Amino acid sequence: MTSTIDSLHKILKDETRRKIILELNQKGSVGYTDLMESLGITSTGTLNYHLKVLGDLLEKDQTEKYRLSEKGKLALKLLTEFPQNNQIERKKWQKRLFIILTASQILYLTIIVTLYLLSIVDFYRVILAISYFVMATVVLYIGYRMQRTIPISGSKEEKARMRIGYTLGGIFLGLVTFFFAAGFIMRALQEITKQPLLQTIFWTDWYLGFSLVIAPMMGGVAGYCLGKKKGFQKPKWAVWLDRYL
Structure with a gap:
């Protein structure tokens, strides 16, 4: 469990990836294009990179929209319940x-x-x-x-x-x-x-x-x-x- 939390901290060090987690939590599920617009990302390569790093924190629903997986919800808890571990x-x-x-x-x-x-x-x-x-x-x-x-x-x-x-x-x-x-x-x-x-x-x-x-x-x-x-x-x-x- 400790190693899992440590790996999540490493993944969530990046501000863009934190925004993706918070965006999906707020909206439930978001399509690729809408995610780019809400994050203000203009390069598909940049978004693809961050989605790849997030890996199994995300999953797709039946409409091919991104949403948080169970592991992603654990990452969300790290961001919301234990903010002192992620503050700059x-x-x-x-x-x-x-x-x-x-x-x-x-x-x-x-x-x-x-x-x-x-x-x-x-x-x-x-x-x-x-x-x-x-x-x-x-x-x-x-x-x-x-x-x-x-x-x-x-x-x-x-x-x-x-x-x-x-x-x-x-x-x-x-x-x-x-x-x-x-x-x-x-x-x-x-x-x-x-x-x-x-x-x-x-x-x-x-x-x-x-x-x-x-x-x-x-x-x-x-x-x-x-x-x-x-x-x-x-x-x-x-x-x-x-x-x-």
């Missing part, structure tokens, strides 16, 4: 990205505190900066912990993580975008109107409430809707980083 270790770029973004947050907070000590900015801005720092760091850390191991491509776990990932990404962008966009707009209007808008509007209670609550909520909803539109698939930039970094 976190990519180095994800750790570097987390470190870079966290370091930038610390640098920003340090600059604000320094400006406060030099009496260039008031304490209100320090409070706002600390609030941004805490919220952004929490979002980044949750995203980082989610990527400690990467679930099997196409699995339900990956879909669930992508839902959270798109939402967290939207929250983070809502925080950062509103802060910089509002600052740029207020400064531009201040130059045009010659009024101290940064002091009278930028640090008011409504601004803090919007930037710390409303903007992140709007960003989270927008991120979730974007993910839903894309079927909660991994973004192309993340796939590119996985491939080349």
